[in-house]
Amino acid sequence: MDAFFRTQRLTVGYNGIPLIKDIDIQLDKGQILSLIGPNGSGKSTILKSITNYLKSICGTVYIDNRCLDDMNNRDLSYEVSVVLTEKLKTELMTCEDVVATGRYPYTGMLGILSPTDHVKVRDAMELVNVWELRDRDFTEISDGQRQRILLARAICQEPRIIVLDEPTSFLDVRYQLELLNILRTMAKERDITVIMSLHELDLAQKVSDLVMCVKGEFVTRFGSPKEIFKKEIISELYELSNGSYNPLFGSFEMQRPCGAAKVFVIAGGGTGIYEYRALQKKQIPFVTGILHDNDIDYQVAQDLASEVFCEESFTKIRQEIYDRALKRLSSCDTVIHCLNRYGEINEKNRQLYQEALSLGLRVIPSADIM
Numbered sequence: 001m002d003a004f005f006r007t008q009r010l011t012v013g014y015n016g017i018p019l020i021k022d023i024d025i026q027l028d029k030g031q032i033l034s035l036i037g038p039n040g041s042g043k044s045t046i047l048k049s050i051t052n053y054l055k056s057i058c059g060t061v062y063i064d065n066r067c068l069d070d071m072n073n074r075d076l077s078y079e080v081s082v083v084l085t086e087k088l089k090t091e092l093m094t095c096e097d098v099v100a101t102g103r104y105p106y107t108g109m110l111g112i113l114s115p116t117d118h119v120k121v122r123d124a125m126e127l128v129n130v131w132e133l134r135d136r137d138f139t140e141i142s143d144g145q146r147q148r149i150l151l152a153r154a155i156c157q158e159p160r161i162i163v164l165d166e167p168t169s170f171l172d173v174r175y176q177l178e179l180l181n182i183l184r185t186m187a188k189e190r191d192i193t194v195i196m197s198l199h200e201l202d203l204a205q206k207v208s209d210l211v212m213c214v215k216g217e218f219v220t221r222f223g224s225p226k227e228i229f230k231k232e233i234i235s236e237l238y239e240l241s242n243g244s245y246n247p248l249f250g251s252f253e254m255q256r257p258c259g260a261a262k263v264f265v266i267a268g269g270g271t272g273i274y275e276y277r278a279l280q281k282k283q284i285p286f287v288t289g290i291l292h293d294n295d296i297d298y299q300v301a302q303d304l305a306s307e308v309f310c311e312e313s314f315t316k317i318r319q320e321i322y323d324r325a326l327k328r329l330s331s332c333d334t335v336i337h338c339l340n341r342y343g344e345i346n347e348k349n350r351q352l353y354q355e356a357l358s359l360g361l362r363v364i365p366s367a368d369i370m
């Protein structure tokens with residue numbers, strides 16, 4: 001069976017010049033697709049092209065097996081609502097008026113709203129927490145509030161597909177989460193398909209069913225978050241040279257400090273992460289250990305430390321690893337000792353700490369006092 005929304009060899013661009021070629025998207029009802037990629041790569045261009053805001057150069061978009069080119073504006077507005085970044089031209093319109101324009105496909109020529117339409121406008125505004133803005137002039141609200149008003153407008157249009165261009169960009173963290181939760185709920189409960197561009201990779205990872213990487217002449221990758229959010233793929237997509245991406249956290253670390261490390265951080269169980277970042281901010285290179293490879297500290301240590309002494313998960317630290325760590329510790333002048341609890345498998349870290357004291361090294365509890 002054909003996918004509910006699909007594009008076939010779609011080529012998009014401006015003035016007849018292709019920007020991205022042969023885009024093949026396949027989406028079922030109720031799926032969320034996020035477009036990610038660097039600035040200027042063409043995410044908005046794709047979104048504008050699949051919603052007829054921009055004429056495609058070639059290829060076809062199908063919604064429920066109907067070709068987009070065969071739909072008139074009214075047909076299209078039953079199917080798709082769009083929240084683009086372009087400024088809406090509104091004069092003397094209240095926020096409620098703007099949301100109410102989402103009902104125009106259902107009203108007569110004069111755009112007169114029925115009582116049912118008014119209820120739907122109010123429901124949509126309440127859903128995104130903007131009902132209290134209803135009488136405010138749309139041009140006199142904040143960017144984040146405007147973003148939410150436009151989402152309410154898209155919702156009350158009752159489409160089968162919602163297309164959003166960077167919907168979270170002006171929102172604070174509470175409203176980012178709220179917006180994505182609303183989209184997720186609508187996808188699940190109302191079977192609405194969502195296609196959006198996102199710069200926040202951590203959010204894209206959590207909210208999307210499918211992810212498309214946009215860069216260069218062709219779509220570089222299309223797959224599940226598990227397939228796409230990998231260190232190599234994201235580093236290559238954004239050409240990261242001054243930091244690194246951690247797929248487990250969905251976050252980035254700054255550049256590793258360079259130079260010869262004279263600081264040893266004894267850590268584990270999450271006690272090291274703050275210290276590693278504090279050292280990075282001060283541009284002090286360091287080594288760390290002995291960490292198990294399933295330790296949360298290990299995730300950040302790999303990106304920020306010059307060297308990590310590491311043991312396999314769930315096993316006692318072996319003597320040979322301890323010996324190597326001790327040798328390296330002896331060549332340092334400062335030890336940051338983060339641990340205050342030891343168990344059977346990391347007991348050797350207590351010995352490292354005691355050796356640091358007996359070697360007369362400077363032993364401190366935190367990088368903050370360096």
Ligand SMILES: Nc1ncnc2c1ncn2[C@@H]1O[C@H](COP(=O)(O)OP(=O)(O)OP(=O)(O)O)[C@@H](O)[C@H]1O
Pocket residue numbers: 014019037038039040041042043044045046197
């Ligand atoms: N109206 C236009 N005419 C010609 N070129 C355009 C037009 N709008 C955008 N472009 C160009 O098309 C390319 C892709 O732009 P687009 O806005 O689609 O990128 P984007 O991935 O959405 O970027 P961002 O993440 O910065 O929002 C850019 O090089 C841009 O300069």
